[in-house]
Amino acid sequence: TNLNNEGQSCQDARIRNCGSYYVYQLLKSHSQNYGFCVAQDQCEDARELGERWRLITNPYVSSQSKAKDNSLTKGWYRLAQGHGTMPEYEPDTNHGGQAYPSYVLGGLPSVEEGEVERTARFAGTTSKQWYQRRVRGGRS
Secondary structure: OEEOOOOOEEOOOEEEEOOOOEEEEOOOOOOOOOOOOOOOOHHHHOEEEOOHHHOOOOEOOHHHOOOOHHHOOOOOEEEOOOOOOOOOOOOOOOEOOEOOOEEEEOOOOOOOOOEEEEEEEEOOOOOOOEEEEEEEOOOO
């Protein structure tokens, strides 16, 4: 086990693409506190956001809002209403069940592109209120 430039523990591993799966040649880890993890399949394991109030046609009413996206945990989510995508245009504020509904810049990825990084912005806000987010292409 070595330290990289950021001070993180690391070790060399050989990886081979076997077509439909990968194999890894690994050495034993430094101690029982170090382990090899398995990447999540974002498409299969994504959590669903399926509330109808998220539809862009729904007006935002502060006293009736069920939006609590500031309590979402980091992870992959599947939008399960309407087209199942974040809009690629800036929607009107006070719609989509939110005061400042989100939209994505840079377009949605194709299946071939797989996972890409895009910017999610919030309508009616300053340029400082945006987030870089990773987006994964849908299945054909």
